Amino acid sequence: MRTKINLPTALYIHIPFCESICDYCDFTKLQYFHSFAKKYLVALKRELNERVQNKDIKTIYIGGGTPTSLDDKQFEALLKMVEPYSKNAIEYTVEANPESLSLSKIKQLKKYGVNRVSIGVESTHDQILKSINRKHTFSDVKSVMRNLRDNNIDNINLDLIIGLPNVSFKMLEEDIKNILSLKPKHISCYSLTVHEHTVFYINKIEEPDEEFAYQAYKSINSLLEKSGFTHYEVSNWALPGYESKHNLVYWNNKRYYGIGLGASGYIDNIRYKNSTNFNQYVSFMNEIEQEIVTPSDEKDYELMLRLRTKFGVNLIDYQKKFGVDLYASHKQVIDEYIAQGYLTLQDNVLAPTFEGMMILDKIYLDLA
Numbered sequence: 001m002r003t004k005i006n007l008p009t010a011l012y013i014h015i016p017f018c019e020s021i022c023d024y025c026d027f028t029k030l031q032y033f034h035s036f037a038k039k040y041l042v043a044l045k046r047e048l049n050e051r052v053q054n055k056d057i058k059t060i061y062i063g064g065g066t067p068t069s070l071d072d073k074q075f076e077a078l079l080k081m082v083e084p085y086s087k088n089a090i091e092y093t094v095e096a097n098p099e100s101l102s103l104s105k106i107k108q109l110k111k112y113g114v115n116r117v118s119i120g121v122e123s124t125h126d127q128i129l130k131s132i133n134r135k136h137t138f139s140d141v142k143s144v145m146r147n148l149r150d151n152n153i154d155n156i157n158l159d160l161i162i163g164l165p166n167v168s169f170k171m172l173e174e175d176i177k178n179i180l181s182l183k184p185k186h187i188s189c190y191s192l193t194v195h196e197h198t199v200f201y202i203n204k205i206e207e208p209d210e211e212f213a214y215q216a217y218k219s220i221n222s223l224l225e226k227s228g229f230t231h232y233e234v235s236n237w238a239l240p241g242y243e244s245k246h247n248l249v250y251w252n253n254k255r256y257y258g259i260g261l262g263a264s265g266y267i268d269n270i271r272y273k274n275s276t277n278f279n280q281y282v283s284f285m286n287e288i289e290q291e292i293v294t295p296s297d298e299k300d301y302e303l304m305l306r307l308r309t310k311f312g313v314n315l316i317d318y319q320k321k322f323g324v325d326l327y328a329s330h331k332q333v334i335d336e337y338i339a340q341g342y343l344t345l346q347d348n349v350l351a352p353t354f355e356g357m358m359i360l361d362k363i364y365l366d367l368a
């Protein structure tokens with residue numbers, strides 16, 4: 001007899017539209033047009049109703065693209081569509097860009113129970129923002145933060161990019177100080193990756209070299225720790241209790257629904273990815289890629305994902321789940337990493353230090 005499927009309690013929804021396209025962007029996105037978004041919301045509602053069998057959803061994340069690029073009516077239609085799933089949500093996040101998070105949209109967020117907002121800041125230097133085709137200024141970020149707080153939405157993440165062209169180390173530190181002055185609860189810093197088919201790639205912009213990225217992360221970490229933040233995942237810092245509950249579902253190798261163009265999900269033993277072809281998606285011809293996750297794959301995912309966070313891998317749970325005593329099978333290499341300050345082992349939890357998070361690929365290969 002087949003075992004009962006544990007339905008996911010996390011839901012990701014992708015809104016692929018943006019007001020303009022940033023020069024470095026490799027996400028599944030397209031220019032916003034009212035008529036495109038209208039068609040998209042119809043297809044999205046259908047996928048949501050068909051795929052999401054569990055109404056008892058604990059975490060919701062609406063990302064993009066830029067969800068706030070929808071006009072007010074479409075934005076409300078989206079939040080209304082999600083309402084039947086959000087009743088029991090403990091964390092409900094919407095991504096936003098500063099220039100399109102209007103007061104009316106903030107009031108809609110509040111009305112529909114959204115309790116966390118993630119804002120793409122990327123840089124706090126207006127000339128840099130302009131040079132990468134972002135449409136906001138740092139002053140827009142400040143006013144959006146004020147408006148969110150005036151409407152009692154205080155759980156806010158700010159995103160920053162490390163290694164943008166013409167951003168010196170000093171400017172990066174200013175970015176962190178500027179961001180801290182806004183008192184967010186959570187900060188994400190991603191190192192620039194230059195993908196094919198982006199303006200950056202065409203213009204031969206280079207990614208930051210390893211040493212720059214390492215020194216940048218180190219300096220950011222030190223500034224943020226002094227302000228009470230904890231580095232809990234490779235690119236993420238949070239004040240106590242404000243770690244992203246939704247993203248921890250991914251990093252803890254748990255199941256989640258993914259809805260929308262190019263969205264990924266993980267249900268039962270299948271990881272899937274929706275079509276990235278807009279016309280296919282809105283014509284209800286969503287061609288889905290699937291990966292059957294075998295117990296051995298799941299063991300690898302578990303290690304790879306859990307080692308991304310400071311919460312690490314509980315070796316007793318790991319052994320119960322996969323029948324493998326990781327410490328016994330890799331004692332020498334684990335002991336070496338611990339002695340060198342890359343890993344810690346306390347109360348049967350194997351976790352990376354800050355330095356360990358900087359070389360995770362190597363650690364993972366040695367432990368796989």
Ligand code: SF4
Nearest residue numbers: 018021022025064065
């Ligand atoms: S706003 Fe975000 S998703 Fe849209 S183009 Fe810029 S980086 Fe990409």
